[in-house]
Amino acid sequence: MGEMKQARPTVLEVHHMIKTYGSTKALRDVSLSIREGEVRGLIGENGSGKSTVASIIAGMQKADSGSMTYRGKEWNPKTMIDALEHGIGMIVQESGTVPGISVAENIFLADVDRFRKGPVMNRRKMMEEARRILDDIGAEDLRAEMLTGALDIQSRKLIEIARVMRQDPQILVVDETTTALSHRGREIIYRIMRKMREEGKSVFFISHDMEEIMKECDALTVLRDGEIIRTFDRDEFEEEEIKRCMIGRELKGDYYRSDDDSQFDPEVVLEARHVTVPGGEPLRDFSIQLHKGEILGIGGLSQCGMHTLGKVLFGAIKPVDGSALIRGEQVKNEADAMKKNVGYVSKDRDSESLVLQAPIGDNIAAGGLDRFALGHILVTPGAEKAYVNAQIESLEVKCQSRKQYVSALSGGNKQKVVFGKWIGRGSEILILDCPTRGIDIGVKQAMYQLMAAMKREGKSILIISEEMAELIGMADRIAVLKEGRLEKVFRREEHPQEADLIRYMI
Amino acid sequence: MKVKNLLLNIAPLIGLLILIAGYFVIGRINDINVAYGLKTIVNQSVVVAVVATGAVFIYTLGAFDISLGASTAVSALMAGIVYLKTESVGLMFLTAVCVAVLVSLLNSVLAGVFHLPVFVTTIAMLSVLNALALLLLNLGGTGSEIKVPQAAVKSLDTLWFKLLVLGAYFLFCFFLFDFTPIGRRQKFLGGNPLCAKLTGISLNRYSVIAFVICGLGVGLGAFLSIVYAPTLTRNTASSVGMDVIIAIVFGGMPVSGGARSRIYAAVIGAFSMSFLSQIMVMLNLNSGVGQMVKAAIFLLVVFIAAGERKMKTLPR
Numbered sequence: 133m134g135e136m137k138q139a140r141p142t143v144l145e146v147h148h149m150i151k152t153y154g155s156t157k158a159l160r161d162v163s164l165s166i167r168e169g170e171v172r173g174l175i176g177e178n179g180s181g182k183s184t185v186a187s188i189i190a191g192m193q194k195a196d197s198g199s200m201t202y203r204g205k206e207w208n209p210k211t212m213i214d215a216l217e218h219g220i221g222m223i224v225q226e227s228g229t230v231p232g233i234s235v236a237e238n239i240f241l242a243d244v245d246r247f248r249k250g251p252v253m254n255r256r257k258m259m260e261e262a263r264r265i266l267d268d269i270g271a272e273d274l275r276a277e278m279l280t281g282a283l284d285i286q287s288r289k290l291i292e293i294a295r296v297m298r299q300d301p302q303i304l305v306v307d308e309t310t311t312a313l314s315h316r317g318r319e320i321i322y323r324i325m326r327k328m329r330e331e332g333k334s335v336f337f338i339s340h341d342m343e344e345i346m347k348e349c350d351a352l353t354v355l356r357d358g359e360i361i362r363t364f365d366r367d368e369f370e371e372e373e374i375k376r377c378m379i380g381r382e383l384k385g386d387y388y389r390s391d392d393d394s395q396f397d398p399e400v401v402l403e404a405r406h407v408t409v410p411g412g413e414p415l416r417d418f419s420i421q422l423h424k425g426e427i428l429g430i431g432g433l434s435q436c437g438m439h440t441l442g443k444v445l446f447g448a449i450k451p452v453d454g455s456a457l458i459r460g461e462q463v464k465n466e467a468d469a470m471k472k473n474v475g476y477v478s479k480d481r482d483s484e485s486l487v488l489q490a491p492i493g494d495n496i497a498a499g500g501l502d503r504f505a506l507g508h509i510l511v512t513p514g515a516e517k518a519y520v521n522a523q524i525e526s527l528e529v530k531c532q533s534r535k536q537y538v539s540a541l542s543g544g545n546k547q548k549v550v551f552g553k554w555i556g557r558g559s560e561i562l563i564l565d566c567p568t569r570g571i572d573i574g575v576k577q578a579m580y581q582l583m584a585a586m587k588r589e590g591k592s593i594l595i596i597s598e599e600m601a602e603l604i605g606m607a608d609r610i611a612v613l614k615e616g617r618l619e620k621v622f623r624r625e626e627h628p629q630e631a632d633l634i635r636y637m638i
Numbered sequence: 639m640k641v642k643n644l645l646l647n648i649a650p651l652i653g654l655l656i657l658i659a660g661y662f663v664i665g666r667i668n669d670i671n672v673a674y675g676l677k678t679i680v681n682q683s684v685v686v687a688v689v690a691t692g693a694v695f696i697y698t699l700g701a702f703d704i705s706l707g708a709s710t711a712v713s714a715l716m717a718g719i720v721y722l723k724t725e726s727v728g729l730m731f732l733t734a735v736c737v738a739v740l741v742s743l744l745n746s747v748l749a750g751v752f753h754l755p756v757f758v759t760t761i762a763m764l765s766v767l768n769a770l771a772l773l774l775l776n777l778g779g780t781g782s783e784i785k786v787p788q789a790a791v792k793s794l795d796t797l798w799f800k801l802l803v804l805g806a807y808f809l810f811c812f813f814l815f816d817f818t819p820i821g822r823r824q825k826f827l828g829g830n831p832l833c834a835k836l837t838g839i840s841l842n843r844y845s846v847i848a849f850v851i852c853g854l855g856v857g858l859g860a861f862l863s864i865v866y867a868p869t870l871t872r873n874t875a876s877s878v879g880m881d882v883i884i885a886i887v888f889g890g891m892p893v894s895g896g897a898r899s900r901i902y903a904a905v906i907g908a909f910s911m912s913f914l915s916q917i918m919v920m921l922n923l924n925s926g927v928g929q930m931v932k933a934a935i936f937l938l939v940v941f942i943a944a945g946e947r948k949m950k951t952l953p954r
Contacts, residue, residue: 446836467839483833487829487896487897494897497822511843514818
């Protein structure tokens with residue numbers, strides 16, 4: 133690695149970059165560089181500025197001041213398309229596909245005219261070309277003619293990757309993309325990054341997953357509050373030190389639950405009884421029970437049916453057979469589940485759990501109008517303010533005020549708002565689908581401790597997760613699903629290892 | 639940033655105040671009877687303001703009703719026929735409101751049952767209502783008009799009555815929109831229907847509520863139309879549908895609905911439009927030029943609103 137550092141020239145440099153959003157200083161005098169053939173990790177808490185610097189490099193927005201050089205020349209891309217045409221591409225956090233058109237049309241989104249001869253579009257050629265690109269990145273099961281809107285998040289993300297990779301970028305920015313991907317999807321990204329390294333190209337890799345970032349990167353730059361704290365070379369990687377740099381202090385106290393006790397009340401509060409749901413993420417005659425005061429973990433591969441289970445139990449999906457029961461009563465719909473004190477945190481936070489173009493206050497209050505409105509009719513500003521501010525304070529949401537729009541918050545703070553929506557109304561049962569997806573370790577720890585505290589209060593949590601360490605660290609029992617069926621249930625006292633879970637998932 | 643946000647929020651009101659000031663200044667310069675003009679402005683604005691205030695509930699959901707003008711006309715015609723049969727102003731009022739609410743309800747139920755965008759059902763409804771209006775003119779009138787005696791509504795044809803109706807309906811809507819869960823949930827639905835569904839908010843239920851409230855406004859608008867012009871023809875309320883859309887946008891309501899929806903947008907927009915029209919009359923600009931000026935301002939307002947939205951969605 134040291135040899136590489138000396139031999140390979142610097143390809144891109146950022147000098148003294150500053151960026152502000154209103155009163156928020158997103159970047160404060162950031163300078164960094166990347167060499168040819170280097171995979172550089174960018175890591176930091178939500179809101180640390182890593183996505184901001186990456187998006188400026190990739191032409192998504194402009195810095196307030198500072199400069200960049202790319203291959204020795206001044207670099208100042210006008211747009212992301214301009215940047216990509218000159219060799220710097222970015223796969224963004226948010227979904228960037230158009231739902232109403234085919235996979236192939238999304239891949240060639242701004243460039244479909246290349247398949248046009250006069251007024252005639254050569255669709256066959258476009259499909260062939262798209263198929264070749266999808267095969268190249270390892271997404272062979274995605275068909276070029278599929279309608280994008282019918283695909284899941286992972287497939288849509290793979291389309292974005294294909295769109296960027298077809299332009300053969302010299303520098304690729306991967307911005308928290310892996311959080312939306314399953315094991316297979318992540319492997320595709322890793323393969324692309326390794327190939328680029330071998331070809332002397334460079335990658336900025338942004339992720340909250342310490343394990344993958346330490347495994348895949350040659351160097352790691354830690355940002356905090358818009359400043360670069362330290363850059364680690366690979367031989368300096370040390371997890372605790374990186375974490376300390378990220379959050380500016382030692383990570384004290386327990387991360388997951390510290391107890392080894394899987395005791396809970398025998399009362400069944402939530403139940404899936406012989407549930408069958410057809411489709412791409414099916415459930416087949418699936419039964420499971422969640423008890424009072426229990427944290428029940430649900431794990432499996434991405435398409436195993438676990439995300440469907442969460443929605444079935446909340447009444448958002450009606451099973452074709454079987455039933456979802458809350459304290460023995462069948463759940464009719466989402467409103468009914470809420471009346472029965474159940475809350476649901478979706479895996480797809482931005483699309484399903486939040487109104488991004490609305491204030492924090494509206495998002496938190498929406499779940500609790502029946503709690504603080506006088507006689508369920510009158511919403512007084514005072515009652516609403518008190519209700520919302522109580523959640524903001526107890527969950528320590530970092531924001532200017534309750535009137536700030538959710539779209540301006542970092543991922544971790546967005547998730548706190550979602551939690552506030554459900555905890556504020558006093559939910560006794562929480563269904564959490566990938567609750568720590570795309571969240572930094574500081575907020576993760578706070579979420580885990582919150583779950584542990586809720587368990588101690590006798591509340592019940594069903595946590596669906598693709599992170600096995602999270603399930604092992606938090607759950608009283610872990611149910612492993614495979615192709616819509618229950619494969620195995622582990623109890624906490626058995627101390628299952630990740631390998632044990634994987635054996636039943638695959 | 640706070641000052642900028644505040645300015646953007648009150649920009650429609652500032653616009654209205656500028657137009658009012660402009661109206662008086664131009665009136666003074668041209669030596670025009672501004673008091674008489676004010677009466678015309680209120681008469682022009684009040685029907686649009688009432689209908690548009692109700693329509694804000696539909697727009698907040700991110701939906702769009704193109705049949706409001708036709709619904710106003712049919713409600714007025716039905717009410718006129720009922721008056722001719724009963725000679726009761728009370729029954730005429732009730733008929734206008736009930737017909738409008740029923741039409742609105744039908745729109746929302748059709749959209750809910752067939753899982754169609756509201757816009758689509760209202761296009762179909764527009765055709766049906768236009769045909770129904772012609773039918774009513776044939777059935778209940780001379781074929782070209784239904785004439786409610788002027789004397790029957792003369793006592794109501796005052797500025798105070800019209801402003802009272804507008805004020806009462808506005809306060810009712812303001813209360814529902816800003817101080818009850820109804821308005822809050824509708825804004826949430828408009829912002830993200832999927833998230834709202836997963837927060838226990840039913841789109842069908844709140845669509846029906848929005849359309850009923852809007853129907854009430856259409857009914858009141860229909861009644862006020864009769865009071866202002868008791869001879870009902872094919873042209874009754876013919877421009878209301880388009881004026882409502884323009885007024886809502888003029889008033890600063892985002893066309894996409896959601897959290898930035900404002901109930902007062904309709905009233906501000908309706909009066910802004912009327913003052914603008916009156917100013918153009920005072921400046922002797924012909925109606926063609928006037929329409930172009932209105933179109934230019936309409937585009938400017940949408941452009942500014944869209945620009946603000948883009949600014950707020952920059953990534954971090």
